[in-house]
Every structure is written in structure tokens, then in C-alpha cells.
Amino acid sequence: xxxxxxxxxxxxxxxxxxxxxxxxxxxxxxxxxxxxxxxxxxxxxxxxxxxxxxxxxxxxxxxxxxxxxxxxxxxxxxxxxxxx
Numbered sequence: 356x357x358x359x360x361x362x363x364x365x366x367x368x369x370x371x372x373x374x375x376x377x378x379x380x381x382x383x384x385x386x387x388x389x390x391x392x393x394x395x396x397x398x399x400x401x402x403x404x405x406x407x408x409x410x411x412x413x414x415x416x417x418x419x420x421x422x423x424x425x426x427x428x429x430x431x432x433x434x435x436x437x438x439x
Contacts (some may be wrong), residue, residue: 362422366413370429374404377436407433 360368376399383392383399407430424437 360412362417362419363425366410366422366425366429369406369409369413370432373403373429373433374436375404376400376402377433403433403437 377387380396380399383395386392410426410430414423414430417426419424
């Protein structure tokens with residue numbers, strides 16, 4: 356039987372998705388602009404926004420304080436990576 360993921364596992368999974376999207380956006384912006392690259396950038400921005408929404412929900416509605424802590428730190432890390 357597999358165990359349910361803990362709060363920290365859920366947060367780390369969402370954080371990895373967001374960081375992957377940020378890296379993809381940065382790589383795509385360095386290439387010449389085309390229709391497909393613009394679509395790829397917009398798609399990744401939407402994924403980041405959805406991930407942020409999920410992390411905000413976890414940081415405010417999680418039952419345990421540890422999950423709230425990890426979620427708020429993940430949001431800070433995403434914001435820091437976006438600003439670079």
C-alpha cells in the first residue's frame with residue numbers, strides 16, 4: 356500500500372513544477388520570438404499562476420503548521436526566482 360503524500364511532499368512537488376516552468380520561460384525568452392514560443396511562455400505563466408494559487412491555499416488552510424510554513428516559504432522562493 357502506498358502512503359498519502361505529506362504536506363511537505365505536496366509543497367515540494369508544486370514548487371518543483373513552478374521552478375521548472377520559470378526555467379522554461381527564461382530559456383524561451385532567450386530564443387527568437389515566434390508564435391509557438393509566445394504560446395509556450397503564456398502556458399507556463401498560467402501553470403505558475405495556478406501553482407501559486409494552490410500554494411496560497413495550502414499556506415492559509417492547511418491543518419498543520421508545518422505545511423503552512425513550507426507553503427509560505429515555497430511562495431517566497433517562487434517570487435525570488437521570478438525576480439531574477
